[in-house]
Amino acid sequence: MCAKTTLGVAACLLVCLAVAGPAAAEAQPAAAKAELPARAPAADAPEPGNPSAGGREYYVSTEGDDSNPGTLDQPFKTIQKGVDVSSAGDTVLIRAGRYAGFRVKEKHGKPGAPITYRNCPGERVIVDGYLGMYLGKPIPEDPAHTGYLGPPVHIEGGHSSYLVFEGFEITNSDPIIDDARKLDLAKPADLEIFKKKYLRAARLSRCGLKINASRSGPRHHHLVFRKLTVYHHGDTGFAGNGEDIAFIENHVYDVGGPRSGYGWYAGGKRWLFRGNVVHDCNGPGFHLYGGCRVEDSLIEGNCSYRNGGTWWHRSSKHVKKNSGAGILVWGGNNNIIRNNIAFGNDGSGITVKGHYNKVVNNTVHGNRRCGVQVESGSANLIINNIAFGQPKDLEIGKDVAAAEKTNLTADPGFVDAAGEDYHLRSGSAAVGAGTDLGATVPTDFDGVARPQGTGYDIGAYEFRAAR
Numbered sequence: 342m343c344a345k346t347t348l349g350v351a352a353c354l355l356v357c358l359a360v361a362g363p364a365a366a367e368a369q370p371a372a373a374k375a376e377l378p379a380r381a382p383a384a385d386a387p388e389p390g391n392p393s394a395g396g397r398e399y400y401v402s403t404e405g406d407d408s409n410p411g412t413l414d415q416p417f418k419t420i421q422k423g424v425d426v427s428s429a430g431d432t433v434l435i436r437a438g439r440y441a442g443f444r445v446k447e448k449h450g451k452p453g454a455p456i457t458y459r460n461c462p463g464e465r466v467i468v469d470g471y472l473g474m475y476l477g478k479p480i481p482e483d484p485a486h487t488g489y490l491g492p493p494v495h496i497e498g499g500h501s502s503y504l505v506f507e508g509f510e511i512t513n514s515d516p517i518i519d520d521a522r523k524l525d526l527a528k529p530a531d532l533e534i535f536k537k538k539y540l541r542a543a544r545l546s547r548c549g550l551k552i553n554a555s556r557s558g559p560r561h562h563h564l565v566f567r568k569l570t571v572y573h574h575g576d577t578g579f580a581g582n583g584e585d586i587a588f589i590e591n592h593v594y595d596v597g598g599p600r601s602g603y604g605w606y607a608g609g610k611r612w613l614f615r616g617n618v619v620h621d622c623n624g625p626g627f628h629l630y631g632g633c634r635v636e637d638s639l640i641e642g643n644c645s646y647r648n649g650g651t652w653w654h655r656s657s658k659h660v661k662k663n664s665g666a667g668i669l670v671w672g673g674n675n676n677i678i679r680n681n682i683a684f685g686n687d688g689s690g691i692t693v694k695g696h697y698n699k700v701v702n703n704t705v706h707g708n709r710r711c712g713v714q715v716e717s718g719s720a721n722l723i724i725n726n727i728a729f730g731q732p733k734d735l736e737i738g739k740d741v742a743a744a745e746k747t748n749l750t751a752d753p754g755f756v757d758a759a760g761e762d763y764h765l766r767s768g769s770a771a772v773g774a775g776t777d778l779g780a781t782v783p784t785d786f787d788g789v790a791r792p793q794g795t796g797y798d799i800g801a802y803e804f805r806a807a808r
């Protein structure tokens with residue numbers, strides 16, 4: 342299934358950091374060129390975790406002291422201190438341990454010299470909302486506490502730029518929610534406790550990482566979030582907006598409270614979502630929203646499953662059950678959505694609302710409401726998708742009917758659908774049956790070049806005889 346992203350602790354080696362980089366640069370329209378205006382997405386996001394030569398290294402350790410110089414032998418104690426002293430080209434390396442959250446305000450790296458905040462390679466770093474917010478305030482023991490604590494990682498307005506966040510975990514934005522998870526809401530006694538002690542407080546729950554919107558002035562830009570593991574938040578995993586922002590190989594799960602709980606709730610121009618895995622969120626895995634639109638962005642190679650409905654209070658009828666899509670582009674133009682896998686979500690696999698979006702070579706299966714859906718808009722391309730096993734596999738408005746071709750809604754013959762392996766079997770009707778989309782979809786979910794064999798395949802995977 343979605344085994345591409347390393348789950349659990351992200352053990353990042355410095356050698357693996359040359360990936361990613363320019364976001365949607367390769368997302369040039371090709372076969373679709375004649376049908377669509379060629380507005381080339383281009384995001385020159387900084388190379389993640391690639392400290393520029395000459396940049397300083399700072400260290401943070403739970404056994405350090407913020408009055409130290411921040412060296413390996415004399416490290417800082419808080420991530421906040423590392424953030425505060427860092428400037429363009431620097432790397433802040435965090436030793437293993439559990440840390441309070443931190444905030445970033447008006448921090449700027451430079452092109453080719455980002456500021457990087459990351460775990461020491463191979464070391465497990467947990468940014469834990471349970472330890473209090475960035476000001477180090479302790480969480481009151483009273484579970485009904487509703488004071489503002491803020492998201493564990495908070496990138497505040499005005500704006501910041503050329504920053505990399507990598508290789509750590511962000512959890513427990515909301516200790517109230519975390520405590521409530523221990524209850525079995527199927528038991529009347531536990532449900533009573535939940536209603537009395539937690540329900541009101543849970544409505545005030547918080548995101549894991551928030552990029553605050555700037556209402557005026559420059560927006561955040563050139564931020565990279567890579568190999569972060571984000572879990573157990575009462576509200577959304579990642580929320581925010583900006584421009585030229587990249588999310589690469591993150592893992593988001595068990596997110597959501599009564600009010601919200603998306604994996605991502607985000608929008609802006611030239612975003613990259615690549616190789617992320619998101620599951621068991623209350624709302625959609627990806628909700629790329631209409632408020633500030635998502636445009637000229639690339640959403641590729643992600644796996645979004647079992648979202649919608651609720652994670653810790655599934656059994657409670659007292660909490661409204663949201664429906665969640667795997668990937669929801671709820672207002673946005675000129676995005677490419679390719680090589681994604683979405684299954685078992687409560688809503689659709691992929692829903693698009695907007696214009697000039699390309700939904701190509703995705704595999705969606707067993708989503709509860711529909712497979713691939715175009716809510717509204719014009720000139721969207723829906724090509725080479727496998728949409729199989731939903732009540733309605735393709736739900737496409739009349740205005741885009743002409744741009745729909747070579748999608749497969751019959752059983753494609755997955756290798757092991759029950760085991761969530763959506764590779765194609767030999768003899769699958771998807772093999773060789775796709776449209777040649779050229780540089781719009783140069784590789785598959787596994788990174789294998791397209792086409793293999795005699796022609797272009799439908800779905801997120803190219804069939805290879807010898808795997």
Ligand SMILES: [Ca+2]
Nearest residue numbers: 793794796798
């Ligand atoms: Ca092929």
